[in-house]
Amino acid sequence: MKKSDDNLIDRTLEVWQPRNGQRLSDEDARAILENVTGFFTLLLEWQTNEQQKKGGGQDESYRAKSA
Numbered sequence: 001m002k003k004s005d006d007n008l009i010d011r012t013l014e015v016w017q018p019r020n021g022q023r024l025s026d027e028d029a030r031a032i033l034e035n036v037t038g039f040f041t042l043l044l045e046w047q048t049n050e051q052q053k054k055g056g057g058q059d060e061s062y063r064a065k066s067a
Contacts, residue, residue, distance in 0.1 A: 008033065 012029040024032075 009029045
């Protein structure tokens with residue numbers, strides 16, 4: 001695993017551990033990251049589909065915010 005991945009796992013544990021009654025493992029943190037990423041990917045997909053239905057293109061402002 002890359003050092004940047006380790007840092008992301010550590011940060012995820014730091015954020016989510018206080019909100020959970022049980023000790024979270026590195027695998028739990030990886031699953032949390034995967035689920036949160038999937039959730040926001042789905043929201044972006046829905047937004048894109050809605051904009052296309054309305055005849056507009058995708059709002060390019062999200063790219064600047066996510067970059």
